[in-house]
Amino acid sequence: MESFDAVVLGGGAVGCATLFHLTRLGCRRVLLLERGDIAGGTTAQSSGILRTYYSVRPNVAVARAALAMFQDFPALLEDEEADCGLIRTGYLAVAPEGKAALALERTIAAQQELGIAARLVDHAEARAIHPWLDLSDIALCGYEEEAGFADPYMTAHAFARAARRQGAVIRQGAPVLGLLREGGRVRGLRTGGGDIAAGVVVSTLNVWSPLLRGWAEAEIPCHASRHLVASFAADAPYTSALPVLKDFASPLMLYSRPHAGSEILVGAGDAGDEVADPDGGTGDIPMDWVAEVGAQLAHRMPRFAEHGRFVRAWAGLYDTTPDWNPVLGKLPGIEGLLVAFGFSGHGFKLSPMVGRMLAQAALGLPPDLPLDPYRATRFAEGAPLRGAFGSGAVS
Ligand SMILES: Cc1cc2nc3c(=O)[nH]c(=O)nc-3n(C[C@H](O)[C@H](O)[C@H](O)COP(=O)(O)OP(=O)(O)OC[C@H]3O[C@@H](n4cnc5c(N)ncnc54)[C@H](O)[C@@H]3O)c2cc1C
Missing domain, CATH: 3.30.9.10 (D-Amino Acid Oxidase, subunit A, domain 2)
Incomplete structure (x- = not known):
């Protein structure tokens, strides 16, 4: 069976940023599986607006760190030609x-x-x-x-290119069909081309994340x-x-x-x-x-x-999601799997930093900013991340 240290599911803005940060943090045997084309999912539909204007405090911090990455994109990617289309x-x-x-x-x-x-x-x-x-x-x-907008398609492709240069494997036209599980632990995934073993799986499937309900018997509030x-x-x-x-x-x-x-x-x-x-x-x-x-x-x-x-x-x-903010990190009772879903229309501006936080967590490192506010259990705990503006992408 093929084997990788980390496998990212989905090649949108979030998946490509995660893949890049995994390689940047030294993870070399890393794979991204995208069922269609890189940035061909909801990333291609995005308006691309970047701002730190949020009433939910953790979002302000994540958006600020992400904006700094957009602003310093060539340096981040160590490629002076790297362009995220920032204006x-x-x-x-x-x-x-x-x-x-x-x-x-x-x-x-x-x-x-x-x-x-x-x-x-x-x-x-x-x-x-x-x-x-x-x-x-x-x-x-x-x-x-400092706010503005950038090009989500260019950004995702630039992250993918930089990750590939650092040794990542990217497969397009490669749908994931399920997860391989052993008790409460995810050990890999099923694809049309055979099973793949994974040290850790990071799912960034956006609107397709409810697939995890069947794959991991998990509650996916999205x-x-x-x-x-x-x-x-x-x-x-x-x-x-x-x-x-x-x-x-x-x-x-x-x-x-x-x-x-x-x-x-x-x-x-x-x-x-x-x-x-x-x-x-x-x-x-x-x-x-x-x-x-x-x-x-x-x-x-x-x-x-x-x-x-x-x-x-x-x-x-x-x-x-019910509070219009993402779910990031582990799902309760499931090891070997990290998820990122529920960006509720404001995920592009967060994606470079969310990718870093997920990559850090996947490698057992403390994330630069806490993932905890974005835990999946916050709804059941009655602790949603409610913004001051009501339901909507300005959270
Ligand atoms: C109209 C619109 C406007 C928006 N405007 C803004 C904005 O102004 N600012 C902002 O910050 N955000 C905005 N967003 C949100 C932002 O674009 C998204 O949050 C972000 O691009 C999502 O990236 P992603 O990687 O999570 O998802 P996606 O780009 O959807 O990536 C998920 C990928 O998973 C793949 N996939 C699905 N199933 C499988 C499978 N079984 N196996 C393998 N791969 C699979 C899909 O093909 C897809 O490519 C907007 C969104 C929309 C729709």
Whole structure:
């Protein structure tokens, strides 16, 4: 039987980052199995926004460490040509009077406590940062300077390439069919090409993680939910001089960012529709949804009311947990297996650091940041990681 010290399941942003960090930490006999292509899963559907703007403290710390990795990507990968497509635009959050404004204030304070360059800005400064905005119904604005977006596809491929250079084996078109178990311990996995023994298995299967229910007889608190993204153009290019925007005053809690050089990419911060089968396709884009998003966008940026033009839209899947935060680490009663699932629409920005924490745990090293807040048992314990903004990817 083939044998590896560590095997990563799934070649998305999280799996590729984990593979890279395993090799960087000295693990050489390491394998990644991807049933399709690298970054061909939900990573390819991502909006790619990077921010540390979170009300859940552990997320702020993980996102900050991950952002530093994005910012220093060539040095991290020891390859001056390594590119994650990072564009620093800043992140502007705007909120109406009430609960959202209080949450915004608390979030900025939490970021500042960790030394992050985030601050409340008045309307004049917010308009200087983003001259297209109508802020007449906005009470409070917060700005995070270092935030922006990156390219999830490029990032995952760069991690995969660097891991391969360091000796990792990557197999694409290689679906995992099950786990090999001995009592409470995972010893390897089953594939179409035969069984493989593994010292440790790290599962990063995102919306396909419920497969572990059958494979490991484990409780997997995660379901797939469908989320739409649309891009629009106006009479002037919507360039990367404009920040990522989170509009807590919009009924759909819209987020947006510059896209493709001249368009705006807009997504909704709602709970999305539950999807029973993640392989069942992502479905059609209802034009009334596009019209609704367009109207809410035009309310915040009146320029789109007169000159807005719908360009394109797509749908993607989130691996959503009950508290909209990931589950990371061991599952109760199962040795030899680490999991990462439930990123609930905000996993790309965390992925470089989550990969490092998982790799450290897989090799028996203490993770740089604690995995414990993300334990699978937190739901049963009544200790979910509830954010101040309610259900949604801004957790
Ligand atoms: C529309 C949308 C917008 C988003 N926007 C943002 C954003 O702005 N910022 C942000 O931080 N995050 C965002 N996200 C979330 C982020 O993109 C994801 O959390 C992240 O990319 C997930 O990476 P992953 O490696 O966990 O999953 P995936 O990329 O889905 O990787 C899982 C892999 O497992 C493979 N697989 C499945 N079954 C098997 C099997 N049996 N054997 C082997 N391989 C298997 C799949 O083929 C897939 O490639 C967004 C997501 C969506 C859908």
